[in-house]
Amino acid sequence: MTNGKISEQAVEMLNRAKAWWTTRLIDIRPGVIRIKGEPIENLIGNVGYAHMVWLMLRDEPPTPAQTRLLEAALVAAVDHGPQAPSIAISRMAVTCGAPLNGAMASAINVLDDIHGGAGQQCLALFQAIDSHAQTRPLDAAVQLALDGFVAEYGKVIPGYGHRFHPVDPRAVRLLALVDAAQASGEVEGRFARIGRQVEKALGERTGKQIPMNIDGATAVVYGELGFAPELARGLFILSRSVGILAHAWEQKNQGGRIKGPMPPDLGYTYLQDN
Structure with a gap:
């Protein structure tokens, strides 16, 4: 500073610092918070959480129909019981003394390609x-894409079949909502047709029915809503975080110390070298 004035070098440094991060998401100044240009006080009490998720991720606010479908997908994937690895980890972490944030972080960290990534992989396939x-009939397009997927990743097709549910009730309900939205002209139904054609093709290839599961159904929803595959995983994590939090809190209230994945008296199998 010279004679009470900021030097040109200091101004340049300040401008460089302010330009280091750029965002179109939020504008914060003293007394002002705007999300995508909308004052936060206009949003609070007037829109729901699903609307805010959409608003943060997209360039335009959602229509009521888009909000309903997004919210349905978020509700559907909230929880799948204490044997789901991420849920089990959150509960075990609490019994090891971790606070809620630590339990949630531990659980979210395992939501990767195998446990948590199927929705992203399925939407990429779709x-x-x-x-x-665009250049061939849908059934031929499905066969071509499935051949490519199997050659690169193996025979397990994400979004189809379930180790526990012969028919996944969450998928049935979500597809019904997509069908209703298509009938009223709110979505095209293109990804629903693709998802069902994949299910048909898998049945023909394997000789048995392999129904669409929650990951396939949410991939349909997110495809119809125009989300990128990577966001399918991010949105799943947002949804499952609710279940993770609830289980961690329940376990905290139940108590227990250093609980492993199984009761200790059941033991485990030791594989001894011959």
Whole structure:
């Protein structure tokens, strides 16, 4: 500073610092908080959580129909019981003394490619099929995409079949909501057709019915709503975080110390070298 004035070098440094991070999401100044240009006080009490999720991720606010479908998908994936690895981890972490944030972080960290990534992988497959379908019939596009997927990743197709549910009730309900939205002209139904064609093709290939599961159904919803595959995983994590929090809190109130994945008296199998 010279004679009470900020030097040109200091101004340049300040401008560089302010330009280091750029965002179109939020504008915060003393007494002002705007989300995508909308004052936060206009949003509080007037829109729901699903609306805010959409508003943060997209360039335009959602229609009521889009909000309903997004909220349905978020509700559907909230929890799947204490044997789901992420849920079990949150409960075990609490019994090891972790606070809620530590339990949640531990659980969320395992929501990766195998446990938590199927929705992203399924939507990527659907989008590949959609691309192929621009130049060939849908059934041929499905076969082409499935061949490519199996060659690269193996025979397990994400979004289909379930280790516990012969028919996943969450998928049935979500597809019904997509069908209703299509009938009223709120979505195209393109990804619903793709998802069902994949289910048909898998049945023909394997000789048995392999129904769409929650990951496939949410991939349909997120595809119809125009979300990128990576966001399918992020949105799943937002949803499952509710279940993770609830189980961690329940376990905290139940008590217990250092609980492992199984009762200790059941033991485990020791594989001795011959």
